[in-house]
Every structure is written in structure tokens, then in C-alpha cells.
Amino acid sequence: MTKPAPGTGSASNKAAAALSIEDRIGLYRTMTLIREFEEQVQRSYLEGLVHGTTHLCNGQEAVCAGVAKALREDDYVSYTYRGHGQCLARGMDLEAAFAELFGRETGVCGGIGGSMHLTDIDLGLIGAFGIVGAGLPVAVGAGLSAQLAGRRQVSVCFFGDGAVNIGAFHEAMNMAQVWKLPVIFVCENNLYGEFSHILHTTPYEDLVIRAAGYSMQSELVDGNDVLAVYDAAAPAVARARDGQGPTFIECKTYRHRGHSRTDPAKYRDSAEVEAWLKLDPISLYRADLRAAGLMSDVGAEDVAAEARSLVKAAADRAAAAPWPSQTQDFMATMFVQ
Amino acid sequence: MRTNEKIISAGVEPIERVTQEITYREAIVAALREEMRRDPKTLIMGEDVGESGGPFKTCHGLYEEFGAERVRDTPIAETGFVGAALGLALTGYRPIVEIMFADFLGVCFDQIANSIAKHRFMSGGRVKTPIVIRALGGAGLRFGAQHSQTAESWLLSVPGIKIICPSDPEQAYLMLKAAIRDDNPVLVLEHKALLSMKGPAPIGIDDVTMPSGPRVLRPGRHATIVASLAMVRKALAAAESLNAEGIEAEVIDIQVLRPLNVAPISDSVRRTNILVTVEEQAPTGGWSSDVVADVVSQAFDYLDAPPARITLPDHPLPYSPHLEDALIPSPERIAATVKSLL
Numbered sequence: 001m002t003k004p005a006p007g008t009g010s011a012s013n014k015a016a017a018a019l020s021i022e023d024r025i026g027l028y029r030t031m032t033l034i035r036e037f038e039e040q041v042q043r044s045y046l047e048g049l050v051h052g053t054t055h056l057c058n059g060q061e062a063v064c065a066g067v068a069k070a071l072r073e074d075d076y077v078s079y080t081y082r083g084h085g086q087c088l089a090r091g092m093d094l095e096a097a098f099a100e101l102f103g104r105e106t107g108v109c110g111g112i113g114g115s116m117h118l119t120d121i122d123l124g125l126i127g128a129f130g131i132v133g134a135g136l137p138v139a140v141g142a143g144l145s146a147q148l149a150g151r152r153q154v155s156v157c158f159f160g161d162g163a164v165n166i167g168a169f170h171e172a173m174n175m176a177q178v179w180k181l182p183v184i185f186v187c188e189n190n191l192y193g194e195f196s197h198i199l200h201t202t203p204y205e206d207l208v209i210r211a212a213g214y215s216m217q218s219e220l221v222d223g224n225d226v227l228a229v230y231d232a233a234a235p236a237v238a239r240a241r242d243g244q245g246p247t248f249i250e251c252k253t254y255r256h257r258g259h260s261r262t263d264p265a266k267y268r269d270s271a272e273v274e275a276w277l278k279l280d281p282i283s284l285y286r287a288d289l290r291a292a293g294l295m296s297d298v299g300a301e302d303v304a305a306e307a308r309s310l311v312k313a314a315a316d317r318a319a320a321a322p323w324p325s326q327t328q329d330f331m332a333t334m335f336v337q
Numbered sequence: 338m339r340t341n342e343k344i345i346s347a348g349v350e351p352i353e354r355v356t357q358e359i360t361y362r363e364a365i366v367a368a369l370r371e372e373m374r375r376d377p378k379t380l381i382m383g384e385d386v387g388e389s390g391g392p393f394k395t396c397h398g399l400y401e402e403f404g405a406e407r408v409r410d411t412p413i414a415e416t417g418f419v420g421a422a423l424g425l426a427l428t429g430y431r432p433i434v435e436i437m438f439a440d441f442l443g444v445c446f447d448q449i450a451n452s453i454a455k456h457r458f459m460s461g462g463r464v465k466t467p468i469v470i471r472a473l474g475g476a477g478l479r480f481g482a483q484h485s486q487t488a489e490s491w492l493l494s495v496p497g498i499k500i501i502c503p504s505d506p507e508q509a510y511l512m513l514k515a516a517i518r519d520d521n522p523v524l525v526l527e528h529k530a531l532l533s534m535k536g537p538a539p540i541g542i543d544d545v546t547m548p549s550g551p552r553v554l555r556p557g558r559h560a561t562i563v564a565s566l567a568m569v570r571k572a573l574a575a576a577e578s579l580n581a582e583g584i585e586a587e588v589i590d591i592q593v594l595r596p597l598n599v600a601p602i603s604d605s606v607r608r609t610n611i612l613v614t615v616e617e618q619a620p621t622g623g624w625s626s627d628v629v630a631d632v633v634s635q636a637f638d639y640l641d642a643p644p645a646r647i648t649l650p651d652h653p654l655p656y657s658p659h660l661e662d663a664l665i666p667s668p669e670r671i672a673a674t675v676k677s678l679l
Contacts, residue, residue: 076428110461117459126427127460131451137417138452141424141432148380148406148430155424168447171417178412333462334497336520 015234016227019069021294027069027226028289029303031061031282034085036307037094040315041084041101041115045261049319050101054115055082059224059256062281063188064089066229067156067249070237076124076142076155078135081116082188082255083128086158090123094310098318106321112333132193133163136172136185143181143246152241154182162193164207173248177214182240184233185216185248188223190255195267211248223251224281227288254279356539361503362532364510365395365471367540369433372517373403376431379517380407382418383435392437393473393532415445422468423453431467433517439474439488439526446491453522454497468522471513475528475567476617476665482653485661487566489526489594489616490623500595501548502526504569506536508548508592515545523547526594528566550598553605557585560611560675563602563628565591568615568666575671586675594624599631606636611678612644615666620648642678647671 019027038056045054057064060082068089071077079086087097092108100107101115108120116130126142129135139157146153163169164187176183187207191198198205211218217239219232229251236247254276258265265273289295295303331337359367373379380403381396387410390397400408411418415436422432436442442449449470457466476485492498499521503509509527516523554569555576564572569590576586587605606612612632614625629644647666654661 076424078424107461109459109463112461113459119456119460119464121427121460121464126424126464127456129452131447134420134447134452137420137448138424138427140417141421141426142428143424144421145425145428145430149428168416168420171412171414172420174412175414175417175421330458334458335499336457336465 015231019230023069024289024294027065027230028282028285028295028300029307030065030068030089031226031285032304033307033310034061034064034088035282036304036311037084037088037097040311044098044102044315044319050115051103052114053260053262054101055260056257057082057085057255059276059280060188060190060253061085062226062229062285063158063186063223063251063253066226067158067184067186067233069230070233071156072153074124074151075153076126076139076146077158078126078139078142078155079128079158080132080135080160081128081130082160083118083158084115087118087120087125090125092118092120092123092125094314095317098315099321102318102321103323104318104321105324106318111324133159133166133168135159136163136168137175139183140172140175140181143176143183144179146182147179154184154237154240156184156186158186158188160193161187161189161191161198161202161207163187164210165201173210173214173216176246177216180243180245182243183246184236184240185246186233187248187250188253189250190253192255192259192268194259195263197267206250208248208250216246216248218248218250220250221252223253224279224284226281226285253281355541356537358535359506359538359540360532361506361509361527361534362393362395364506364538365513365527366397366399367538368510368513368517369396369399370402371541372514373399373407378429379431379433380409380425381433381435382409382411382422384411384413384437386410386435391435393529395435395471395473415441416448419445419470420448420452422470423448423456423466426466426468427456427464431517433469433471436470436472438484439472440483440486442472442488442491449492449498449524450495454495457521458497465520466522467520469513469516469525470522471525471527473527473529475530476654476661477530477567479656479658479661481656485654487526487528487617489565489618492524493594493622493624497522498595499523499547499593500526501593502528502566502591504528504531504566504590504592506534507538510538510540511542511545512548512592515547518545519547526566530567534570548593550593551589551591551601553587553589553601555586555588557587557609559584559609559679560586560613561589561602561605561609562586562613562615562671562675563589563591563625564615565594565624566617568617571666571668572615572671574668575675578668578672579675584675584679591624591628597624597627599628599635602628603632603635606632607639610639610641611675612640613647613671613674613678614644615647615671617665618649619651620646621651623648645674645678647674
């Protein structure tokens with residue numbers, strides 16, 4: 001069994017120390033909203049409203065929330081099929097997100113993309129890539145675009161531990177470093193590439209080692225500590241904006257559920273799962289906020305209740321939305337005419 | 338030089354517009370240069386396209402004019418830089434990438450087939466992906482099995498990408514300019530054996546549009562020959578020799594593989610009643626399979642003989658000139674095939 005990794009803790013809440021109380025509670029709200037969204041997706045799936053498959057990010061909310069907090073509205077974000085959290089952290093409309101998962105006309109992609117492909121270019125959400133590693137070169141292109149445009153934007157790409165073994169990862173890391181691009185590579189190391197433990201597919205658990213091979217600045221953080229994630233992301237983003245090149249951030253985390261809807265994750269040791277569940281990022285952060293006197297248990301429950309209510313209302317509206325037209329002009333969807 | 342006139346284009350300095358004899362290679366360079374002047378959001382990336390001007394000199398002089406940022410040497414990493422083109426396109430640029438040998442399209446197949454071809458569609462049509470992928474393919478240069486493929490068939494079954502293949506300098510120039518202005522992904526398949534081919538091209542012309550289908554290069558009453566890329570010249574040579582025997586063959590350049598528009602070919606067959614296709618590819622899954630299938634569907638009653646497909650054999654190309662030359666379709670083979678059907 002693999003012990004839960006605490007991360008380096010080297011960041012020691014430096015950037016986070018400057019966050020306002022409102023910002024700190026905002027991070028809690030974001031993580032809670034993502035959790036409640038994913039819980040609703042699970043329920044909606046069982047009700048037959050979500051089709052095919054879906055990949056939930058329960059347990060990994062601190063990574064989405066902590067990185068998003070370090071970004072500007074005009075930054076670019078790319079992610080994977082396990083990308084609901086990134087989209088919500090950037091402010092994707094809840095109803096449009098649900099409607100997309102339900103395959104409805106009012107979905108953020110008109111019901112054409114689905115759970116694995118939530119995209120909203122107006123929020124800088126440039127794409128969810130269903131092929132492992134495929135988003136990384138695209139993020140490099142967005143980073144090159146940012147460098148050429150000279151507006152101090154950054155391009156952030158999220159990917160899992162499974163992606164570090166595919167060629168696209170290496171090509172993207174190399175190009176970003178050679179061209180000193182403003183790209184932040186955020187690896188959500190949840191220890192499993194689909195059903196395989198990381199040590200079955202990779203010679204070591206600390207993927208931050210890969211960054212050294214490209215002379216790239218890197219951070220290894222506890223991905224279940226939202227402030228630690230923010231502390232790693234904020235200086236990386238600042239360096240990128242200043243033209244100092246890319247950073248690789250490895251966030252140690254854990255997915256509470258299986259790879260996808262049909263995966264009961266029986267391959268994981270129950271002691272391992274229990275240990276990680278105790279490190280639930282939302283519970284840990286709630287305890288931090290309580291200890292700091294920033295939020296009471298009642299206050300935390302209020303935040304959760306509000307998120308549940310927003311999510312439920314959005315899901316209900318999405319479920320009532322019409323199906324997309326079967327006679328729409330798909331050629332115009334495919335090509336600009 | 339045939340004509341020489343000055344034209345005034347939308348408030349910019351006069352462009353020297355000339356119809357001149359240039360090579361296929363010069364036509365590519367001219368199209369790139371003009372479109373990069375026209376739109377500062379265009380840029381080209383590829384292996385050694387910068388200071389060295391491209392392994393086949395198809396970017397000659399661009400680095401000097403536009404600099405290293407817009408004429409960008411990349412690592413040998415097709416997945417990386419073709420994927421980067423999508424990121425650039427999604428964020429406001431109009432990237433052009435050069436694939437040194439079309440064979441290397443295999444290296445970045447996922448980025449093209451799964452990302453570039455589908456990204457706009459999956460977004461519900463809410464993003465634009467103006468990307469040009471230029472790939473230099475084709476046999477006849479003794480480059481062996483991994484550096485001689487036209488790759489015409491590789492992406493034929495992937496919706497979401499346009500595929501064009503210019504067969505002469507004029508088309509290389511006009512089609513590339515139109516492709517760069519197109520708001521969609523376009524794969525431009527160029528042919529290495531044509532790079533030194535000379536022909537007239539209307540250099541400086543600003544009015545360009547993407548071709549919508551095949552074009553008739555030589556009219557004829559007795560047979561229809563459809564060809565692509567380097568096979569077009571072979572088909573024209575065959576038609577010339579048939580003409581000496583009183584057989585008038587119509588020669589059609591397919592030129593747009595996606596979206597494939599077979600209707601004009603069926604129209605031709607309704608007049609000639611004979612169809613021969615010539616493709617520098619293995620027979621299985623090539624564009625000529627679709628052309629024959631569609632012509633049979635659309636003009637079955639007009640066919641006087643079963644359509645014939647001339648292709649490469651169903652194995653990789655060998656290196657030896659003695660072997661390669663014997664396998665690439667020749668004018669003699671095309672002419673003989675036409676005659677066998679009459």
C-alpha cells in the first residue's frame with residue numbers, strides 16, 4: 001500500500017498569507033461547489049440523466065480551486081475528461097454545465113461535447129481533452145500565443161499522473177522550456193492511471209523528477225491542501241507573467257471514486273482508501289478555517305447547503321431543457337461556413 | 338512573364354501582380370510570404386523552417402522577412418508543434434505548420450484526427466480553428482518506404498479537416514493562399530517530385546477562394562481520367578499520346594480530397610462513358626475507391642466498361658530506382674488502361 005504523501009510543505013503558506021478572509025472562504029465555497037456538483041452528477045447518472053460515462057474529481061477539488069485562485073480572467077486553462085472541477089473553478093454556469101452532461105440544447109457546447117469535453121472559450125476554458133496527454137501541446141500553443149501577444153497571460157494545463165508517460169507530455173514540456181513559455185503544468189497525481197497503480201507503470205511516485213529532465217522549475221505540493229496548492233501556483237504564475245518560463249507543479253492527491261462511472265475501484269487497498277479519505281481536502285480546510293476562527297461549523301454547513309441548493313436548482317432546470325435539434329446544421333458546427 | 342500590372346489592394350501599397358513562370362516551390366514560398374504580409378496573426382512553424390529556409394526550401398527567405406517569432410524552428414516533435422498550432426488557433430492566431438515529410442503525419446495523427454479535426458465540433462461550433470498543415474509527400478526521389486508516401490488516404494476517413502492537393506505551381510499558390518485564409522483546419526498535401534515543376538502563376542492576386550471540387554484540365558470525349566498530385570502530369574501525358582491515336586481523354590485533377598465532390602466527375606463520365614483513376618497510393622482505402630463508388634451510384638447507366646483504378650501495389654515502396662520506377666503509374670500504363678476499356 002502507498003502511504004498518503006504529505007507533499008513537501010515547502011511553500012509554507014507564503015502567498016496564501018496575503019489572502020483576505022473573503023478569499024479564504026471563497027476557496028472553501030469553490031471546493032464545496034465542485035464537490036456538490038460531482039455528487040449531483042453521480043445522482044443524475046443513476047437517474048439516467050447523464051449518459052455514457054463520466055469522470056468525477058471528488059477528492060481533487062483543492063487542486064482546481066487553488067490553481068484557479070492564482071489566475072486572471074484572461075488566462076487560458078486546458079484540462080482533461082476529469083475536468084468538471086476546473087470548469088466550475090473558472091465560473092462555468094452550473095446550468096449550462098449540467099445541460100451539457102445531460103446532452104441538452106442549452107448545454108455549454110449544445111449537448112455535442114458531453115461530460116468529457118466541457119469548453120467555454122469566453123472563460124478561457126480552451127478545452128477538455130479526452131485523449132491522455134493530448135491537451136499539453138495545445139496548452140503550449142496557448143502559451144506561445146500569450147508570449148507573442150505580450151499581455152502577460154499564462155496558460156495552465158491540468159493532467160493526471162498517467163499523462164507523464166505519453167509522448168505528448170515530453171514534447172510539450174521540452175517546447176515550453178526551450179521557448180520559455182508562460183505555461184504552468186499542473187499534474188494531479190492521484191496515484192492511479194485508470195486502474196493501474198503508478199508504480200506499475202512508472203519507475204517512481206514523485207513525478208516532479210520529470211521536470212528536472214527539462215531544466216524546468218518545479219514544485220511538489222500536498223494537493224489536498226488548497227493553500228499549499230495556491231502557494232505553489234501563485235509564484236509560478238508570477239514567474240510566467242514575468243517571462244521567466246514554465247513551471248511543473250505536482251499535486252499529490254487522490255480520487256475518492258473510481259476512474260469512471262463503471263469503475264468500483266476494487267484494485268485499491270481499503271486501508272489506503274480510508275487513509276486518504278481522512279485527508280479529504282474539504283474537511284481539512286474546514287478544520288483550518290475553524291482553527292483560524294474564520295468559519296464555524298454552522299457557517300461551513302451554510303456554505304454546503306447553499307452549494308447543494310444552487311446545484312440542485314441548476315440540475316433541475318437542465319433536466320427540463322429540450323434535446324438538441326436532430327435537424328440542426330452539423331456541417332456548420334464542424335466548419336465555419 | 339506574361340502580363341504585368343499594378344493593382345491597388347484595400348489601401349495598402351500597390352502589389353506587383355504578375356503572371357509569371359515559377360516553380361511549384363516558389364509558388365509555395367510566394368503564397369506564404371503574401372499571406373504572412375497580409376495578416377500579422379499568421380505564423381509558420383516546423384523543423385528547420387527558419388534560418389535554413391526549410392529542408393526543401395519551401396520557406397526560403399521568410400525568416401529574413403518575418404523573423405524568428407513568426408518563422409519558428411521547432412524541436413523534432415510533430416505531436417508537440419501540431420498540437421501547439423491548435424492552442425494558437427484557439428487563442429487568435431492563424432498558424433501554419435510544415436510537416437517535412439508527409440510520412441511524419443503518422444507521428445501527430447492523434448493531434449490531427451482527435452484534437453484539431455474535432456475541437457470546434459465538440460465545442461458546439463463555438464470556437465474557431467484556422468490551422469494549415471502543409472505536408473510534403475510523394476515518391477520518385479529514391480527515399481525509400483518511410484519518406485515517399487503521399488499520405489492522401491490517411492486522413493480521408495476523418496471528418497473535420499479539409500484536404501487539398503495542388504498538382505501545379507498555379508494551384509500550389511492559389512490553394513495555399515485560400516487555405517491560410519480559411520477559418521477551418523486544412524491539410525495541404527504537396528508533392529516533392531513537383532517542387533521543381535515550372536508553370537504560370539498569378540503572383541500578387543488577392544482574390545482567392547478554396548476550390549469546391551475537381552477541375553477539368555483537358556477536355557475529351559472518349560474517356561475520363563481522374564488523377565491527383567504528381568499523377569496529374571502522367572495523366573496529361575497519357576492523354577497526349579492517346580490523342581495521337583485519335584482517342585480524346587478528359588483529364589480531371591481531383592485536387593480536393595475532403596470534402597470529396599464526385600458530381601463533376603460523374604458529369605464527365607456521362608459524356609465519356611469510361612472512367613480511369615490514377616492514384617499514387619496503395620489501392621486499399623484510397624480516394625479513388627470513393628470516386629468509383631460514387632460514379633457507379635450516380636452514373637451507372639452511362640458506364641460502357643467497369644471503372645479501372647491505377648494505383649501503387651498493396652505493399653510499401655522499395656528504394657531501388659529500378660524497382661520504384663516500375664511501380665509508380667506511368668503515362669504508358671494509363672494510356673494502355675484507357676485503351677483496354679474502349
